Amino acid sequence: MIPVLTVAGSDSSGGAGIQADLKTFAALGTYGMSCICALTAQNTKGVTMVVNTPVDMVKAQLEAVFDDIPPRAVKTGMLSSAPIVETVADFLSSHGKVPLVVDPVMVATSGAVLLEEEAIQSYKEKLIPLSTLITPNIPEAEVLSGLSIQNEEDMKKAALALMDLGPSAVLVKGGHSVEDARDILYDGREFHVFSGRRISTENTHGTGCTLSSAIAASMARGLSLTEAVGEAKKYMEGAIRRAAVDSVGHGHGPVHHFWFYGENWGHME
Numbered sequence: 001m002i003p004v005l006t007v008a009g010s011d012s013s014g015g016a017g018i019q020a021d022l023k024t025f026a027a028l029g030t031y032g033m034s035c036i037c038a039l040t041a042q043n044t045k046g047v048t049m050v051v052n053t054p055v056d057m058v059k060a061q062l063e064a065v066f067d068d069i070p071p072r073a074v075k076t077g078m079l080s081s082a083p084i085v086e087t088v089a090d091f092l093s094s095h096g097k098v099p100l101v102v103d104p105v106m107v108a109t110s111g112a113v114l115l116e117e118e119a120i121q122s123y124k125e126k127l128i129p130l131s132t133l134i135t136p137n138i139p140e141a142e143v144l145s146g147l148s149i150q151n152e153e154d155m156k157k158a159a160l161a162l163m164d165l166g167p168s169a170v171l172v173k174g175g176h177s178v179e180d181a182r183d184i185l186y187d188g189r190e191f192h193v194f195s196g197r198r199i200s201t202e203n204t205h206g207t208g209c210t211l212s213s214a215i216a217a218s219m220a221r222g223l224s225l226t227e228a229v230g231e232a233k234k235y236m237e238g239a240i241r242r243a244a245v246d247s248v249g250h251g252h253g254p255v256h257h258f259w260f261y262g263e264n265w266g267h268m269e
């Protein structure tokens with residue numbers, strides 16, 4: 001088995017957060033583990049309540065996992081507060097070098113704020129410098145870089161600016177652009193553009209969580225960074241395409257993780 005760890009928040013409706021991450025890990029043939037940093041009461045329409053996990057419990061979950069089943073890759077999602085970001089960073093910095101994908105989750109698709117303001121500085125100073133890859137969407141890249149992003153050129157400038165914070169690579173995701181869903185990777189040496197046609201759907205709950213988990217799972221399986229991003233983008237596109245025609249809930253429906261079984265798995269239809 002190939003163990004992969006998500007350090008993130010729980011989404012009661014199962015579309016984003018820990019639940020999306022574990023579904024992605026399973027779909028990509030890896031063994032998923034979790035460190036839950038916050039509970040959200042959430043559905044496809046919005047978030048009604050958030051409770052942060054006590055930092056001692058965050059640390060205890062990480063210790064339990066690493067003591068027994070060291071993950072081959074780690075991803076972080078909703079970390080909610082500065083003390084949690086710092087606890088996770090301190091723990092990971094003292095536990096060797098494992099591929100680390102940091103998805104700096106700040107706001108849900110529904111508009112709910114998922115990160116306290118003071119935590120942004122902790123990301124910049126403590127967690128991002130440890131990361132193999134950070135995967136901000138356009139608004140997150142703007143907050144972290146202080147730059148305004150209007151087009152692909154701006155995405156590239158923001159990626160270069162974010163490299164100054166110390167990650168090994170930056171992926172600026174284009175889901176929020178008005179153009180096609182093109183994601184820009186800067187791998188420390190050059191840019192790679194991952195093109196994707198924009199799929200016309202409101203059902204994009206969990207896209208960011210799914211993409212970063214798919215990258216972590218692919219890296220755990222031994223793919224290079226650029227290969228992993230390519231695989232994740234392909235997985236993502238299928239998951240959104242399927243969600244566009246097969247949805248649940250009354251708001252922004254979740255992406256569909258078992259899309260690739262399609263016709264063969266009649267009972268999943």
Ligand SMILES: Nc1ncnc2c1ncn2[C@@H]1O[C@H](COP(=O)(O)OP(=O)(O)O)[C@@H](O)[C@H]1O
Nearest residue numbers: 137173174175176181182197198199207208211
């Ligand atoms: N409507 C869409 N059609 C196709 N791909 C999309 C769409 N929305 C998002 N994506 C893709 O999903 C991934 C997550 O992107 P994004 O929505 O920017 O992240 P987040 O969920 O963190 O806001 C990216 O690969 C992006 O290109």
Ligand SMILES: Cc1ncc(COP(=O)(O)O)c(N)n1
Nearest residue numbers: 009016017078108109206207
């Ligand atoms: C617990 C949790 N983590 C992350 C997200 C962001 O996901 P999205 O931006 O796709 O709604 C979320 N809504 N809930």
